[in-house]
Amino acid sequence: MTTIQTKPLTPHFGVEVSGMALSDVSAGQNFAELRALFEEHSALLFRAQDISNAEHMALAQLFGPIEDRKADERKPGEKFEVPEVSNVQKDGSTSGEMDLHTLNLKSNFLWHSDSTFLPTPALTNILIGRVVTTEGGATELASTRAAWAAMPEALKAKIRGRGIWHRYSHSRRKISPELAELPMFNKWPDQHWNAVWPNPVNGREALYIASHAFKVDGYDETESQALLDELMAYCTQPEFTYSHQWAVGDVLIWDQRAVLHRGTPWPYEQPRTLSSICASVTQDDGIGSIRMPA
Numbered sequence: 102m103t104t105i106q107t108k109p110l111t112p113h114f115g116v117e118v119s120g121m122a123l124s125d126v127s128a129g130q131n132f133a134e135l136r137a138l139f140e141e142h143s144a145l146l147f148r149a150q151d152i153s154n155a156e157h158m159a160l161a162q163l164f165g166p167i168e169d170r171k172a173d174e175r176k177p178g179e180k181f182e183v184p185e186v187s188n189v190q191k192d193g194s195t196s197g198e199m200d201l202h203t204l205n206l207k208s209n210f211l212w213h214s215d216s217t218f219l220p221t222p223a224l225t226n227i228l229i230g231r232v233v234t235t236e237g238g239a240t241e242l243a244s245t246r247a248a249w250a251a252m253p254e255a256l257k258a259k260i261r262g263r264g265i266w267h268r269y270s271h272s273r274r275k276i277s278p279e280l281a282e283l284p285m286f287n288k289w290p291d292q293h294w295n296a297v298w299p300n301p302v303n304g305r306e307a308l309y310i311a312s313h314a315f316k317v318d319g320y321d322e323t324e325s326q327a328l329l330d331e332l333m334a335y336c337t338q339p340e341f342t343y344s345h346q347w348a349v350g351d352v353l354i355w356d357q358r359a360v361l362h363r364g365t366p367w368p369y370e371q372p373r374t375l376s377s378i379c380a381s382v383t384q385d386d387g388i389g390s391i392r393m394p395a
Contacts, residue, residue, distance in 0.1 A: 105134060107142075110343045113247035114360070115144035123147055123352060124156045132163050139164075139225070140302045144242050144343065144355040150229070151350065154183045157229060157378055164225050164380035168216060173288070186364070187374035189232070195372055204277045211272055211312035212243060212337055212361045215379050218269040218292055218313045223357045223379040224386050230347040232374040237367030240375075241344045246307035246359040248336035249297070256335065259328055260296045263318040264393035265310060267292045272312035295391040298358045307359035308336060309391060318393075336361065347375070358386070 107116040118138060126132050138145055152160070158181075161167050169181055188195045188206060196206075216223040228240065249257070268291045274281035296317070298309040310332055317325040344365075345353060355362065357379070367373055382388045 114244035115343050116142045117146040123150050123160055124152045143244055143359045147352040149350045150352045161227050161378040161380045165383050166381045168223055168379040168381050183376050185374050186377050189372045189374055195370055204280050208273050208276045209364045212333055212363045213312040214357045214361055217267040217311040218289055221381045224382040226379050228353045229376045230349050230351040231376055232372050233347040233349055234367040234371045234373050237365055238373050239344050239346050239365040241363050242355055243337045243342045243361040245336045246305055248341045249306055249308045263296050264293050265296050265314045266316040267313040268315055271315040293393040295393055298391050301387040
């Protein structure tokens with residue numbers, strides 16, 4: 102039996118895991134070890150994994166219910182398909198740089214946590230490299246847990262105990278007003294979450310912000326944006342970040358409660374496809390501790 106080994110991705114968070122085939126992980130085999138690494142290190146990298154879409158889904162379901170943002174759009178009998186982060190169109194061509202589809206991909210270049218705009222946000226994203234580029238196209242992570250632990254008390258005091266409001270169209274409007282008006286970005290009411298999310302397993306706190314955040318309790322919108330920008334800048338300093346250059350078969354799993362992420366540009370004529378499944382938080386993940394009044 103192969104021994105599971107880890108090595109740090111950064112001094113502050115994240116590990117590369119070897120000796121574990123994610124396609125073989127089940128509730129009774131290695132998931133307890135995987136989940137313990139997830140809680141402790143916030144971000145996990147696995148290389149050279151051979152994992153099908155069905156196995157990808159099975160792995161995500163071990164973390165929690167699979168997030169399905171298109172459930173209301175699916176016709177009767179249509180099955181959930183693994184979402185792809187891709188510039189490849191149905192005819193095999195790549196989308197143009199200013200197409201709305203590409204502009205939506207560019208929205209992912211803003212630091213964010215997935216699904217803070219949903220009534221039930223994401224616990225994790227499991228992202229798999231399927232088609233990769235010769236340059237660019239990295240995925241970068243930032244630990245808001247490590248940043249919060251190091252943050253000066255004067256800055257913490259500005260946000261501690263306050264709620265933050267999140268809206269999907271807010272992040273899209275930063276890229277394109279036309280993009281922000283699309284129905285897919287206006288399905289859900291604004292969400293109100295506590296700014297700090299304590300991990301229920303180890304008690305370690307993380308700042309819970311995203312590019313979707315637009316208003317902080319006790320501040321007007323201009324003051325809110327200035328504070329959110331200041332917090333984001335602090336959390337995404339080099340000492341709190343990791344940049345991953347993809348190879349086919351790489352898998353990144355991270356804790357959305359404690360880690361921001363973003364993509365980086367690549368030559369848009371080159372195809373790039375990552376398969377991405379988010380699992381939603383449950384009561385066991387501490388959602389009750391961050392719910393604020395609507």
